[in-house]
Amino acid sequence: MQRLRLGNSYKRLSEEEAAERSTDGRGPAPDGAQRIHEWTMELRFEDEEDADLVQKVVYSLHPTFKEPVVEVREGPCFSLTRLGWGFFVVRPAIHLHDGRVLLLEHELRFDQPETFHSVLLPLHSCKPLEEEVSLSSSEQEHDVENAVVRSTFLFTDGLANVGITNSEELCVVAEAALGELGDERCSLSTFGFGDDHNADLLQGLADKGSGIYSYVDGEDRIGAAFGEALGGLLSTTHQNVDVSLMLSPGIRLARPLATAYPVDDLSVEGGAQVLKINVGDLFAEERRDVLATFVVPEAQSEGSSALGQVRARGFSVHARRSEETASFELVVQRQADAATSIDCHPQVMQHRMRIIATEALEAARKVAQQGSLSKARQYLLVASESLRASPLTVQGDEVCLRLLADINECSADLKHEEVYRCKGSKKMAAMHSSHGKQRSCYGQDFSKEYSNSTMRDMKTAFEASIQ
Numbered sequence: 001m002q003r004l005r006l007g008n009s010y011k012r013l014s015e016e017e018a019a020e021r022s023t024d025g026r027g028p029a030p031d032g033a034q035r036i037h038e039w040t041m042e043l044r045f046e047d048e049e050d051a052d053l054v055q056k057v058v059y060s061l062h063p064t065f066k067e068p069v070v071e072v073r074e075g076p077c078f079s080l081t082r083l084g085w086g087f088f089v090v091r092p093a094i095h096l097h098d099g100r101v102l103l104l105e106h107e108l109r110f111d112q113p114e115t116f117h118s119v120l121l122p123l124h125s126c127k128p129l130e131e132e133v134s135l136s137s138s139e140q141e142h143d144v145e146n147a148v149v150r151s152t153f154l155f156t157d158g159l160a161n162v163g164i165t166n167s168e169e170l171c172v173v174a175e176a177a178l179g180e181l182g183d184e185r186c187s188l189s190t191f192g193f194g195d196d197h198n199a200d201l202l203q204g205l206a207d208k209g210s211g212i213y214s215y216v217d218g219e220d221r222i223g224a225a226f227g228e229a230l231g232g233l234l235s236t237t238h239q240n241v242d243v244s245l246m247l248s249p250g251i252r253l254a255r256p257l258a259t260a261y262p263v264d265d266l267s268v269e270g271g272a273q274v275l276k277i278n279v280g281d282l283f284a285e286e287r288r289d290v291l292a293t294f295v296v297p298e299a300q301s302e303g304s305s306a307l308g309q310v311r312a313r314g315f316s317v318h319a320r321r322s323e324e325t326a327s328f329e330l331v332v333q334r335q336a337d338a339a340t341s342i343d344c345h346p347q348v349m350q351h352r353m354r355i356i357a358t359e360a361l362e363a364a365r366k367v368a369q370q371g372s373l374s375k376a377r378q379y380l381l382v383a384s385e386s387l388r389a390s391p392l393t394v395q396g397d398e399v400c401l402r403l404l405a406d407i408n409e410c411s412a413d414l415k416h417e418e419v420y421r422c423k424g425s426k427k428m429a430a431m432h433s434s435h436g437k438q439r440s441c442y443g444q445d446f447s448k449e450y451s452n453s454t455m456r457d458m459k460t461a462f463e464a465s466i467q
Contacts, residue, residue: 002123005044006092006106007116012268013038018083033085033249033272037110041090042077044116051076053096053123060091086246086272089324096123105322110268149236149281149317150186153229154205155216158190158197167201175208187211187281189229193222195422199429200369206433210280214441215430217423227462228440231455235284238323241314243290247273248306250297258291258355260436272308282314285452288438289351299334306331349392350399354435356386357403361410361432368425373414380411399449406431 018036041059045051057078059070065082072078078092087108094102102121109115164170178185188209190202193216203213216225247253249272257263259277266274279288294307307330316323344352360383364376384407387393393400410431413424434441440450451459 002050002121003046004050004119004121005046005116006104006119007041007044007114008090008106008108009040009042009114010108010110010112011038012036012110013083035083035085037085037087037268037271038081038083039087039108039110040079040081041092041106041108042079043092043094044077048076050123051078053098054078055095055097058093058095060093062088087266087274094121105324109266110271111266149233149239150184151211151233152186152188152209153191153226154188154202155191155193155222155226156197156202157194158192158199158202160198160201167198167204170201171204171208174205178209189214191216191222191225191229192426195426197426199426203429203433212437212439212441213430213433215426217426223462223465224459225441227459228451228455230462231458232283232439232451234458235452235454236281236317237284238282238314238316239280241279241282241312243277243279243288243310243312245275245277245292245308245310247294247308251307252295254293254295258293258352259288260358260433261288261290279312279314283439283452284454286438289347289354291348291351291355296332302335303333304331305334346392346397349390350397353387353390353392353400353403354438356383357407358432358436359383360407361428361435364410364414365425365428365432368414368420368428373417373420377411377414380407380414383407384411403435406435 013036015034015036018034018038043051043054043057052075054075056071056073057080059072059080061068061070061082065084070080072080087110089105089107091103091105094104096102102123104119106117160167160170164173174188178188186209188205189211190206190213192199192202192213195217199213199215206213212229214225214229216222244266245257252273257275257277261280262278264276264278266276277290282288296305296307299305309327309329311325311327313322313324315321360379364379367379368376384404387400387404387407390397390400393404410424410428413419413427430441433439434450438450440455
């Protein structure tokens with residue numbers, strides 16, 4: 001296997017510089033966008049002699065380009081430079097002299113001068129049949145290895161009393177250690193046992209490790225907690241899932257995306273806003289909901305208006321390769337006689353209530369940590385009133401009623417310092433993690449919404465095995 005680096009360099013041009021460029025390349029930019037982004041795709045070989053093995057590179061660009069498929073025969077970098085108004089996934093096909101074609105892909109980035117990543121490819125000529133079979137078997141083993149689901153379960157009292165004792169420093173060290181694993185990075189889920197563990201530390205570690213924190217308040221709950229977590233791990237379908245949102249020109253967000261997952265802003269100056277949500281790993285039957293509130297310009301005419309495009313990308317454990325969805329367009333229907341007050345879609349309202357509960361739990365935990373239990377109760381009271389007033393709650397929606405019950409339970413735990421310290425702080429951290437990430441951690445009655453059949457079955461089996 002030979003190593004090379006695939007990626008793009010980037011330069012933002014002035015309007016005058018862009019005007020001097022030839023008109024070939026991407027088609028006309030949408031209203032509000034500018035064709036001022038100059039990018040260059042290329043291959044950088046670790047061993048320059050490896051470039052001699054390549055006959056040509058065929059780049060597949062976005063279909064809006066006048067020439068969406070471009071063939072480049074000039075080495076050693078096989079560079080392609082274009083001018084455009086937005087970014088997308090470029091798919092280079094490397095044609096070797098021995099007749100093989102190797103397919104790659106790279107998402108253009110305009111947030112830094114150069115964005116490259118390493119790739120291992122079998123560039124050298126094919127060997128005799130016996131060796132070729134061996135190579136094929138080795139590649140299959142490599143694919144299987146890449147498809148392995150890796151996770152660490154940390155079951156502890158959460159008391160950092162040896163070595164690094166500062167919670168923030170421990171989280172930084174853990175994040176660095178996970179990053180050093182590279183392609184063998186694992187998720188990290190934490191289980192806090194007993195009444196005296198540090199819930200903030202364990203939740204912080206779980207967040208850094210793309211896992212979840214579970215509160216285990218007694219020995220009789222250990223089996224259920226691990227059964228549910230292991231059932232989720234064994235039903236993993238996709239890893240390292242990213243969801244990208246590219247807003248149309250003139251459209252902007254009224255407030256940040258409502259999600260507990262990290263959001264990267266990939267926007268460039270003068271271009272459409274582009275956001276990437278890092279969802280992490282997905283279990284079978286799971287879903288993720290991200291609430292977005294848009295500011296939409298006044299319509300000049302009736303009809304459909306595009307808000308933007310969404311696409312998802314992740315590594316399929318079953319297919320043993322990265323997969324990407326087609327881009328889905330977000331559209332709003334504009335009409336002159338539209339009602340000024342329209343009932344919110346029940347699904348949107350339900351998740352708005354979930355976000356209200358999640359944000360209230362986070363705010364209450366922060367002030368409670370500072371010793372103000374009364375102020376923490378006030379945050380939860382406001383959330384409780386919002387949940388009670390929701391039409392869904394009035395109609396008996398199970399999810400909203402359970403959210404309300406969780407908020408009220410946590411509020412009760414804030415009445416006495418001792419109760420909050422021993423149980424309330426852990427319970428609030430676990431509920432915040434579960435509602436924010438839409439994933440069950442033992443102790444909550446959200447088995448239908450936040451867990452799948454494998455998680456429930458294994459939870460039941462583990463409970464039975466320790467009785």
